[in-house]
Amino acid sequence: MEPVIDQYTDILIVGSYPSEISLSSGQYYGNPRNHFWKLVGCVLDVDLAGLYYDKRLRVLQEHRIGLWDTLKSCQRKGSLDSNIQNEIYNDLSGLTHIRRIICNGSMAGKYIRHCKVPADVMVFTVPSSSSARVMKFSEKLEQWKKAMSC
DSSP, X not given: OOOBOOXXXXXXXXXXXXXXXXXXHTOTTOOTTOOHHHHXXXXXXXXXXGSOHHHHHHHHHHTTEEEEESEEEXXXXXXXXXXXXXXXXXXXXXXXXXXXXXXXXXXXXXXXXXXXXXXXXXXXXXXXXXXXXXXXXXXXXXXXXXXXXX
16 A cells, blocks of 8 residues: 655554555555554544544644555465565655654564664554454553654
8 A cells, every 4th residue: 555644744653564454445444443543533632533534644644644554565364464474665764754653563563673764763663553452442542642742
């Protein structure tokens, strides 16, 4: 999927690779069971989950937040990160205006090391927004708030 980034993006949220549902819908975090839109909406104090996808992206961009993935391509059966093989990483070296990268989940945190991140960019890893990551929502939210407000 294409990155959602413009010249004003300060914070880039990266996942590992889109789920099958996201790829088929052409929408980042397109699985309705994924907590991404609810988490980020709580951080921004905006009901992102209640908006159409295009409006969600506009709200993110108004808050100088972009979306992308650490992997440009891979082979994977199903949507689980644990099934990823033959990774090809995105090159983030040209994103010199980004101040902070938030890795959505430990696999994105692992893959970011291969993405040529500019040296002055702060990188944080937060618990995955996937519903497969079993953790209290309030605990996930607390870590997302910390990473996005530093």
